[in-house]
Amino acid sequence: MTLSEPPAPAAASLASANAVADLEHVFAHAPLGVARLTAEGLLCWTNAAFATVLDARADALLDVKLHDLLDHDGSRDQIDRMLRDALAGHSRSIDVDLRAPSPRAHTKHCTLRVWRVDSEPSSLVASLERAPHPPVGVDAGELATLMERAAAGIARIEPDLSMRSCNPRWSEITGQSRAQALGRGWIEHIDPDGCAEFLDALLAASLDAQRLHGRLRLLTVEGEVRWIDVVATPLPATDADRVAGDAAPGAPMVLTFSDITENVEADHRAEELTRVLEATPDLVAILDPGGHNLSWANDAFRQFLLPHEVHETSMLAMLDEWSQAQYATSTLAALARTGSWQGELTFANGFGDEIPVSALLVAHHGEDGLIEAISLVARDLSDLRDAEQRVRASEIRLAALVEHASDLVCVVRPGGRIVYTSPAVMRVLGHSPGDLEGRNIFTFAHPDDLERVKVAAAELTNTPTMSGPIELRVLHANGSWRHFEVVATNLVDNPAVNGLVLNARDVSDRVEAAEILATRAYHDELTGLPNRALLLERLREALQHAQERRRMVGVLFLDLDRFKIVNDSLGHTAGDELLREVARRIQDIIRPGDTVARLGGDEFVVIINGMVRRGDAVLAARRLRRAIAKPIKLGSDSTVVTTSLGIAVAEGHESPEDLLRDSDTALYRAKDQGRDRADMFDDHLRDQAVRRHSVEQHLRRALDERLVEVLYQPIVDLKTDAITGAEALVRLRELDGSLMLPSEFIDIAEDTGLIIRLGAQVLALASRRAASWVSRYSGQSLHVAVNVSARQMADSSFAQQVASELANTGLPAELLSLELTESALIEGNPTTEKTLNQLTALGIQLGLDDFGTGFSSLSYLKRFPIDFVKIDRTFTDGLGTDDNDTAIVKATIALSHSLGLRVVAEGVETIAQRDLLKELGCDFGQGYLFARPLDPMAIETMLNNQRSS
Incomplete structure (x- = not known):
């Protein structure tokens, strides 16, 4: 292990007192200054070399805190941070100014390194040596002054990316104090978006001892963005760096930086302007100071120049012959004289097309007053010229249309003076066009319309470009009043018109037609x-x-x-x-x-x-x-x-x-x-009306829910007294269970039109019942008679309805009899006569009901295909007791037989009436003598009894 490195873990782990003593002996005689410190930075032992570096005695340094040796207080935080990092296992070295605790001691510029003793985590070891001296001729103080006053920012960054020192420029840019920036505090002000990338690059440059240059975005303490141009230069390793062998790998880096925020923002603005110019459809270009050649053009201009390139194009080459002469003389002269020129030129693009443009050229001067460049902005006028040509053509067509239009066109001043009338005035009002010019238009309005027209004209005059229709009566040259629809448009502000434009159309025929239609809508034409409609309106007012x-x-x-x-x-x-x-x-x-x-x-x-x-x-x-x-x-x-x-x-x-x-x-x-x-x-009629309404509602409900009931009254052959058929008689079941007779609801059904639905349901029920009798009483030829109203006979689909019922039920047509009232025949409806013929063709038996009670002529018996007649009960009642009734019955039977018609007598209630009818030769009888109207089961009981007898 060398003295320039922190102790290896094996050595630091010696726990015995002898081992520690041996180690202290070695350090005591080492040439490198070494000291032991407490976790608080208190010196508890130093070797002789440590004291020598500070020109002090070793015993004078004991129990002195490390940061008390600082020459000034500016680095106390840096020393404290160094001690904390060492306790955490991170060894660091710094250059620092120290002096012994003596009034006569001199400041020494030293390299200090601190690391932790692994065997005693709360103990620290420090190494100390003199830092290299500044170059000859420049002392340390002068260097410090230069660094403090440098316009560029200067900072030293250690290989572990901590800042060891910096000049005031860092604080001026970021607002962060130097004390806060030292260590890793400076990293907090790097924009997070680029922080990791920059630090990775800086670390790589430190490891490779390479120079790094780039832009970095910083954030000030107020959150503002500042851009710096930064150069990172590696420093050669010092003795202290070499002694501290466990320091982070790599070389320290000197950062020199300058604030380029204004330049960056200017670049951004230039880029934005370029994007705008590239996106505009106008032609934008930069010309050389002489205005001869293009040096830059936007995308629109480049597309215009195709297939030529910008650098190949001269200004004159883009112009037609006339524009070349104008540009070379007046345009360039105006640029030199006033600095700008605006006018129209004609460009010839790369494909030979001539394009008119509106051009603006502006000269840009340098500080010396000379032109540095000329900007050109041109707008294609082709669409505008085409539009102008279309407008001129449209104006010609419009003038022709006005001259030959059927509608009258007038131009009047706001006061009403006529200044123009189209030739149509002769046709619609009988005046020559020139006769009305200068006259006031209000003199031609009907007196009853004049005030309304003046109000409308005033409103129109006070509202520019307003347009609105109005109708009025206008005096014709022949003295008559004609109805006109006028659409007026305010073009007073249009210098070409300077008045109200009136488009007038003669609508007299339309007004007269509308009046006729209005009369017809509220009046009877006959x-x-x-x-x-008008009656109800008048009645409401009354x-x-x-x-x-x-x-x-x-x-x-x-x-x-x-x-x-x-x-x-x-x-x-x-x-x-x-x-x-x-x-x-x-x-x-x-x-x-x-x-x-x-x-x-x-x-x-x-x-x-x-x-x-x-x-x-x-x-x-x-x-x-x-x-x-x-x-x-x-x-x-x-x-x-x-x-x-x-x-x-x-x-x-x-x-x-x-x-x-x-x-x-x-x-x-x-x-x-x-x-x-x-x-x-009166009240009685009101009660009848209420009852009528109630019956109508009951009838509608019965039809909707198919609750109509049919009873059957037997028809008897007077010769054999046998039942040969039955008449179907409709009834309505009331809420109390009783049956409502036809006299209570038939008229209502006729009046409301419900008779059509009622008749259809009765026909369906009777047809199905008769069909069942055919299959049950075969051989008896039982027929069923159904009453038919005049409305049913007037329905063109009635015959088809009957045919459908016969087909659905299987009832033979000859067993269905339809009884008609005289009113159905007397109306003479063509549809009725056609229906009668269709029913006869089907084989249906047709009878005339209540014969003799109406106002029909006997000719109807011959005219229509009638098969039988029914004598009304009013005549049957007087048989044998009233000579007139007896004579009428006798004559009816004789007449009918002479025409080949069968006769049925209604209302037979006595044996005497039956016997007399037999004597007179009547064919059939019907009445209470034989049976009342019965439900189907009762009828079938009678038929069963008849069959068994």
């Missing part, structure tokens, strides 16, 4: 009277006024009696004239404040406003009936029609719909009670 004035409103619902007969007999033209005449007579009767409306067909409604008594409505109804009942001349014919009226009076908060419905209900009662009368809506 009579010109208000229709239902009710509101009546409530405010505590008056009543009356509604009279009129229906012409037997208008259809008149219409069919005299023709539709006469019928239309009749309706127009009735409308005129009603208008003549009512007061000016009242309203009459036609709802369609022969129905009219009159609103009586401001009534004081309910009787006022009755009096009005009487006057209307008398006026309408007077003879009406229709061409060469004269006819008289009567009127049925329903009256409803509003005294509270009734709605228009409620009032109209109530008057309609009263009208129905008036017609049911004989027509040609007026009837007032």
Whole structure:
């Protein structure tokens, strides 16, 4: 082991007193200064060489702390850190100024090294030797002064990366004190992002004794970033380094550094500017001081120059002939005189394309005032020139369009003075274009529109670029007023226009058509009277006024009696004239404040406003009936029609719909009670209406849930008294379990249109039941009769529906009889007649029900394919007791047989009636004498009994 190295572990581990004594003997005579220290740094033994280095006696150094030997206090922290590192097993050496504890002692520049005794972890050993002297001619103090005052930063970094010393420049840059920086404290101010990389490089340079140069980013105590340019130079090893053999490997490094933050930030700004210039679509370039050749160009310019390179391109080579002359004279002269030039040039790119550009050249001068470079920024004007050309072409086209447009175009000053009119003014207003220029446009507006037009014009004038439509009437040269739609645009701020531009279109035809449509939307086309929509609106207004004035409103619902007969007999033209005449007579009767409306067909409604008594409505109804009942001349014919009226009076908060419905209900009662009368809506009718509504809801529910029931009343052959079939009679089951008779719901079904669904369900049920009888009672040819309404017969799909039921059930067509009312035939619906023929073609038996009770002509028996007639019970009741009834029945049977028709008598209740019918030759009978309407099981019981007998 040499004295320059710390003791080897084997030697340090000697525990015996003799071994320690021997070791101390060796160190006592060693040439290297050696001392033992406590963990606190107290000198407890030194050899003679240690004292000699300090020019002191050995006994004068005992019990003296190591940092008390320092020449100044600046290195106390450094000594304390050295002792702590040694106790932790890390040996270090430093150059330090020491002096003996004596007033006459001189300061010695020494190299001090401290390490731990492994056998005694709390004991330390120090070595001390004189440090090398500065070069001849420069003493240590002068070197220290130079280092302190150096503009560059200087620091010594040990191989273990601890800072041994530094000048004030480190603190000036980072804000960290030198005491805090020494040791490894300086590393805390290296930016973490590059710290590990720098330290690895520094350590590698120390190990290889190589010079290191680079940039390092530091963080100040305030968190600011500072950039330094740093050079690390290895130092040759000193005697102290060689003695301390266990020190970290590598050479100490001297760091010289300078703050280059401003340069780095300038570089960053230059890089950012370069990126911006590279990204801009404008052409940017740098020219030489003479403005002749390009030295740099951005990407846009480089693409423009393809296939040439920047360094190959002169400015003149890029210009066309005219621009070359301009550039060589006025452009360069302006640059020399004013330092900048702006104008247009024409470039010729590498492919020979000529491109107009807007160019700006700026000269950049150095401190000597001479031009160092010229910057060029140019923007391609090709798209702008193309756009300008398109605008000019568009202006030419626009002028042509305006000159030949069908719409009128005017330009007026804000005050209304006309400065231009297009040629269309002759066609739309009858004026020559020049005749209107200088005149005020407001003089042509309709007086009723003038104020509105002036307000719109003022609003338009006060809002630049505003555009808005307005409609008004304009005076034509012939004195008539024409409707115009005007779109006005404020172009007062446009120097080329300096006014309001009016685009006017004659919309007179459209306005007139709209007025006609509006009239048709609220008026009846035939009579010109208000229709239902306008009626409800007027009625709503009347009710509101009546409530405010505590008056009543009356509604009279009129229906012409037997208008259809008149219409069919005299023709539709006469019928239309009749309706127009009735409308005129009603208008003549009512007061000016009242309203009459036609709802369609022969129905009219009159609103009586401001009534004081309910009787006022009755009096009005009487006057209307008398006026309408007077003879009406229709061409060469004269006819008289009567009127049925329903009256409803509003005294509270009734709605228009409620009032109209109530008057309609009263009208129905008036017609049911004989027509040609007026009837007032009352509580009884209200109760009927409530009951009617209840029945309707019950009927709808029964149809939805298929709860319709069918009973069957037997039809008997009067010759054999045998049952040959049955009539299907519909019933509704009420909530209490009772059956509702057809008289309570059939009319409602007809009125609401539910008769179609009801008839379809009855037909389906009866067809399935009859089909079951065919299979069960084969050989008896039992048929089923089903009643069919006029609405069903008018349905074009009814015959197909019947055919589908026959196919689905398997019922032979000849065993299905359909009974029609006279009303189904009297309406003369073409669809009805077609349906009758289709049913006959299927083989269905057709009968005329309630024969003799309607208003049909006997010609219907011959005209339509009827197979049988049914005598109504009103005639059967008088058989044998009423001569007229007996005669009618007898005649009906005889007439039917003469036409080849079978006869069925309804309402047979007595044996006498049956016997007389047999005597008169009636074919079939039906009535309570034979059986009441029965459910299917009861009918089948009768059939079983008949078969067994």
